[in-house]
Amino acid sequence: EAGVAQSPRYKIIEKRQSVAFWCNPISGHATLYWYQQILGQGPKLLIQFQNNGVVDDSQLPKDRFSAERLKGVDSTLKIQPAKLEDSAVYLCASSFRKAPGELFFGEGSRLTVL
């Protein structure tokens, strides 16, 4: 079974530029999450989708971050314009709704904002 796929693995941009990250979850997983992990910290949830609907985006900085999950499969997370404090690893995870909540993570996309 293929795992959660993310791209790009690494991205370096200057502040005020834009960036987009892509995630393809495990086939059949209805729930998709984007987490932000700043160096030295635990992951923080940005947004949670159930199929193509948003369940929780309370910690998403909506003035600069946006995410979509068209057709309830893969998802894109966009940052525009980027700030220095957005430097982090962006982790995508998916889960099968009926499981006790185990999340399967991708390898992450590391963003450096200069």
Place this chain on the structure above:
Amino acid sequence: AQKITQTQPGMFVQEKEAVTLDCTYDTSDPSYGLFWYKQPSSGEMIFLIYQGSYDQQNATEGRYSLNFQKARKSANLVISASQLGDSAMYFCAMRDGQGAQKLVFGQGTRLTINP
């Protein structure tokens, strides 16, 4: 609001020894789940073990076991017979509320196994 606390920023252990990683949590919901994840230098979060709040016995998965003390609100991870490949960041996480699948993570503990 739920909260997860991992008080050990770093741990150093000799190979083949057992190690305990601490985790305490705070929630007012009677139904919750506790998870441990391992994050090697490659960056991927790897699920290790799960404990439900109503589970009567402590969870075990191979060399991993969870020392669940409900009254103390602690869920420590025990790794027996540590190996060099166990060197990684370890995160404790909690899901609360029936049906909720959002996980909240602690700050993590960096475990280093010395040969």
